[in-house]
Amino acid sequence: MKVLVLNGPNLNLLGEREPAVYGRTTLAEIDRDLKKLAKSLRVSLRSYQRNGEGELLDILHKQRNWADGLLINPGAYTHYSYALRDGIASVALPAIEIHLSDIRKREPFRRKSVIRDVCIGRVMGKGPDGYGEALKLLLKKIRS
Numbered sequence: 001m002k003v004l005v006l007n008g009p010n011l012n013l014l015g016e017r018e019p020a021v022y023g024r025t026t027l028a029e030i031d032r033d034l035k036k037l038a039k040s041l042r043v044s045l046r047s048y049q050r051n052g053e054g055e056l057l058d059i060l061h062k063q064r065n066w067a068d069g070l071l072i073n074p075g076a077y078t079h080y081s082y083a084l085r086d087g088i089a090s091v092a093l094p095a096i097e098i099h100l101s102d103i104r105k106r107e108p109f110r111r112k113s114v115i116r117d118v119c120i121g122r123v124m125g126k127g128p129d130g131y132g133e134a135l136k137l138l139l140k141k142i143r144s
């Protein structure tokens, strides 16, 4: 099983970015733990973080034939990027939406996710542990 992991804008600053909201764990630490979990589940991971919408789409297009599934935290693009939404629909990979915070309990503009209906599941409000949970959810959904 091969899983593509995409992280969107500002997630490279995890650990120092608004720690009261996102915690102190860095993206490198999240990636390290996720890769460990993936290895134990016999899953190959390719993980990328990009700030640009087009850069995320380029990776999605390039990796679409390698990957069997997608984990994506689109950051703020979640709330308005129809391009990313269409990209996920275009590659037709089973995808899980991830958010460290619970976007339903924050500012009103965050309550809307335009990618929600092109994903088969979502994990939010679990902090860094949400990535591992999302990987397990993806595998469960793909295998069921």
Ligand code: DQA
Residues within 6 Å of the ligand: 009, 010, 011, 073, 074, 075, 076, 077, 078, 098, 099, 100, 101, 102, 103, 110
């Ligand atoms: C986020 C939530 C988004 O609203 C925000 O723009 C982010 C991070 C999260 O992981 O909680 O950048 O996706």
